[in-house]
Structures are given as structure tokens and as C-alpha cells.
Amino acid sequence: MFVLGLPYAILHGGYLGLFLIIFAAVVCCYTGKILIACLYEENEDGILVRVRDSYVDIANACCAPRFPALGGHVVNVAQIIELVMTCILYVVVSGNLMYNSFPGLPVSQKAWSVLATVALLPCAFLKNLKSVSKFSLLCTIAHFIINVLVIAYCLSRARDWAWEKVKFYIDVKKFPISIGIIVFSYTSQIFLPSLEGNMQKPSEFHCMMDWTHISACVLKGLFALVAYLTWADATKEVITDNLPSTIRAVVNLFLVSKALLSYPLPFFAAVEVLEKSMFQGGGGRASLPNCYGPAGQLKSWGLGLRVALVVFTLLMAIFVPHFALLMGLTGSLTGASLCFLLPALFHLKLQWRKLLWHHVFFDVAIFVIGGICAISGFIHSVEGLIEAYRYNLHD
Secondary structure, three states: OHHHHHHHHHHHHHHHHHHHHHHHHHHHHHHHHHHHHOOEEEOOOOOEEEOOOOHHHHHHHHHOOOOOOHHHHHHHHHHHHHHHHHHHHHHHHHHHHHHHHOOOOOOOHHHHHHHHHHHHHHHHHOOOHHHHHHHHHHHHHHHHHHHHHHHHHHHHOHHHOOHHHOOOOOOOOOHHHHHHHHHHOOOOHHHHHHHHHOOOOHHHHHHHHHHHHHHHHHHHHHHHHHHHHHHHHHOOOOHHHHOOHHHHHHHHHHHHHHHHHHOHHHHHHHHHHHHHHHHOOOOOOOOOOOOEOOOOOEOHHHHHHHHHHHHHHHHHHHHOOOHHHHHHHHHHHHHHHHHHHHHHHHHHHHHHHHOOHHHHHHHHHHHHHHHHHHHHHHHHHHHHHHHHHHHHHHO
16 A cells, blocks of 8 residues: 555665665565574574564573563554554545545545545444455555556556656755655564464475565565656655546545555454553463453453544544654554664674674664665654644644
């Protein structure tokens, strides 16, 4: 979904934005691999054995024995922020797309967001990933149709592409926001431990990471460049807003469908993290009572909390309706932490004795660069949100 914001990143970064799409793919591929390496330890026979199951387990191992649970709490908070912010973005983009598709109707963007949230309320009843996977399948079909329509229109205007508009310099104030957008489009680290653990052939994990990131890099780079060449300086935060009204209405309806179908996965993942960390920690670690009954049924107050989470995403979408800025903020705050900073730090901590000098160099470089990008992107995204909020007040 967030590929739609990549042409906006090229607008403020030019060729450096394209380079960053490639660089982010390489770094995220590497940090995904080292994160999985932290799940394993050598036994007495020198054979690698999987001794940890999740990102949280890795974090706890790094903070043990002095602060055994601190790392897990930090990762859980980052995961919840990332997942909830993703849900908020889906509501924001749904309201934005519907408002721009039907400007003649007396319905505001906030009202469209409310209608989208009403359609999302059944997500509170989701019990397992099997139901979520059905939504994801439909989401993939919608995504394919959207890409074909947008690229086809851009190619139809290939004669007018503005190659001279692609810059070699950057907008110092807005490019850090683009960094967050690009990083956020690659965030997958929180799902990798579970993915690798469920692979029929875990030995092929590295190969899978290489090919998925190469294909993602190529497709994202081409999409961003082609879309930017088509509209140049008129490129908007969500690229489909640049389409002619007739085509835009059709594409936006598919996009809204995709956003609504995409919402269940991060919502369900956020609910799982919250339930495991706060309501059913096991061994007396849970701070609140279990939200499930003896037969596994969801208690009424647990359902109420899920509904409250859906409503919370709506409220955030209403008060912060700026897609690119919100995406840049999330990518800078949690995306950089989960994809760059923490994997590099954990790898150095847990694998220090076995690392070669170039591995140490890569980890330290990624940590430093990731830290700079995260701080810069966070500051500029917050400044952008404050500026946009003030503009709305005076408008």
C-alpha cells in the first residue's frame, strides 16, 4: 500500500531517492538475515540449534541477566506502535481516496473515514490467521489490478515524461520524510522469526530474502520513477490523486478495497502482541486477567477492547489526516528501530565472538546511519505535521 507514497519520495530526493530505495532493500535484507541468525546458538557438537522463537526472545536474551524483560518490553512497544500506526494509515488513506474520488458529494474526508471504520468493526471478531489470510488473498488481487491501471496510464504518457525534472539535489527539509516513507515500505522484520520458523525448508531463508528484496527493489524503483516522470513537480502524497477524475475514481475504489482488506493483518498482529504481553503472559507475568474464557471464547470485555482499538485508529486518522507525513513519522520512529538499529545491536551483542571484522563494520555502520536517519526523519516529520496542523487551523 505504501508504494503509493514512493513517487512523493522521488519528488524531494530525485536520484538520491532512487538510490535510497536500493540501499534500503540491501540493508533490510541484511538485517533480516542477522536477526534470524540471533535465533540460533551452537550446541556442544557445533551444530546450530534454534533456541529462540521471536523478536522479543532475542531482545530479552540481549538484556539478560541484568534486565531480562526490558528488551522484550521495548520491542513490544515498538511493534505495537508500528502495527497500530499501519492500521491508522489504512483508515487515513481510505478517507482520503474516497473524498478525492467523489468531490461533488457533500461528504467530508473525516466522514468517509468514519464509514470506512464502520466496515472495519467486524475485525474485532477475528480469531485466527486463517480468516486473515482470506482477506490478504483478495488484497493481493486488488493490488495487482491497481498496479496495472496506474502503470498503463503512465506508459500512455511516456512521450511527455519529464526526465529533466529528476534532480541531483535534495530538498533538505522534506527529504528526511522521504527516508521514513522508503524505510516503512520495507518493514517486515517483526514477521521474519515466525516466517522462518514455519518454512518447510528454513535453510532456504537467505535465498528467499535475496529474491524477495531484489524483486521488491526493482518494482518499487520502477513504479516510483515512472509515476514521478509522468507528473513531475505536481506529484502528490498519494500518487493516485494525480490521475484524471474518471480513472481516479475506479482506481481509488480498488485502493479503498485494498486498504480495508489489508487492515485485518496488522490489526490482528497488534491484538496478539497486546494479549500476549498484557493479558496472557503466562507464569504469572500477565499484568491483567486473561481475556479468553476456559473454552477459548473471547470474553465480552476483551471484545470491547478490540472495538476500542478500531475506534482509536479512527480518532487518530481524523486528527492526523496526512498520509505521507504520518507514514514518514512511523518509518522514522519504529521502522528504523525495528529494521536497522535493533537487529544490528542484537547481532553485535549475541554473535560478537563469531563475527568477522567486516560484519562488525556493517553492523556499526547500519546502526549509526539508521540512528541519524531515524532522528532526522522523526524531527522533520513532526515539524511537517505541526505545520500542516497550523495550516488547517488558519484555513
